Amino acid sequence: MQITVRNLLAGVFAVTALAACQPKQDAAAPAASGTSASSAPSASAPAAPAANGKLHGTDLRKEDIGGDFTLTDGDGKPFNLSDLKGKVVVLSFGYTNCPDVCPTELLTQNDVLKQLGDQAKDVKVAFVSVDPERDTPEVIGKYAKQFNPDFIGLTATGDQSLPVIKQQYRVVSAKVNQGADSNTYLVDHTAGAYLVDKNGDVAIFEPYGSEPAAIAADIKTLL
Numbered sequence: 248m249q250i251t252v253r254n255l256l257a258g259v260f261a262v263t264a265l266a267a268c269q270p271k272q273d274a275a276a277p278a279a280s281g282t283s284a285s286s287a288p289s290a291s292a293p294a295a296p297a298a299n300g301k302l303h304g305t306d307l308r309k310e311d312i313g314g315d316f317t318l319t320d321g322d323g324k325p326f327n328l329s330d331l332k333g334k335v336v337v338l339s340f341g342y343t344n345c346p347d348v349c350p351t352e353l354l355t356q357n358d359v360l361k362q363l364g365d366q367a368k369d370v371k372v373a374f375v376s377v378d379p380e381r382d383t384p385e386v387i388g389k390y391a392k393q394f395n396p397d398f399i400g401l402t403a404t405g406d407q408s409l410p411v412i413k414q415q416y417r418v419v420s421a422k423v424n425q426g427a428d429s430n431t432y433l434v435d436h437t438a439g440a441y442l443v444d445k446n447g448d449v450a451i452f453e454p455y456g457s458e459p460a461a462i463a464a465d466i467k468t469l470l
Contacts, residue, residue, distance in 0.1 A: 302468065303461035304442065304453040313441065313449030316412045318375065318401040321388015326401055329447055334371045335469045336443035337453075337462075340418045340436060342378035343390040348438050348455065349374075353394040355459050356440065360395065362463035369470055376402040377420035377436045379409055416441065416449075444469045 307313075320326040328336070337356050341349035353374060360367040374391045376382035379402045382390075391400030403409040413420065418437040425432035438455035442465060450469055453462050 302465050304451040304465050307449050307452055314415045319384045319404040321400045323384045331371050332447050333445055335466055337372045337440050339440040340375045340377050342376050342434050343382050357395045358459035359462045362459050373399045378434050379403040
């Protein structure tokens, strides 16, 4: 997996990981704060809970980022992020052919729900495809549910504008290593997950490589 860094936000959210989803390499994704996350997350090494109001992720509550959007879910129905108001949402972007980064993130998010126990009922996980050409509603829906039956897979169809949503969330993505077959390629994309609070506002960014217990601790501050 190759990781590059781009400046996406001013102030505290200065750097986000742009992950080239490539297997068999161990380069670590830089954290949103500009420090390095050391490796893929592991549920077996829990982090200490957030204490004295200190977050493990990056606080984005004063940043102009996020907002409602409409995409298509795995059942082929329009889905609004605002439909999840009243829940804390773990929102990430990726694609189903990603060989490394996306499966790791979704496995981590499943572990996060396990860490939350009964509180998981107040949390939803949504995975947005940055590759709608290949990720049809059926494909993205089945993919997300492989990691957890309650995970929501979303993709753009019709006149739904993925570029606008990517701009809202400061997400970047681009095809790489495209061969003669136009359907064979990888996608570089922003890694990590946003925690969206019960009002639908982006609150915290969890960089790629965050431990499940650390993410769970940050979620508890929003419940």
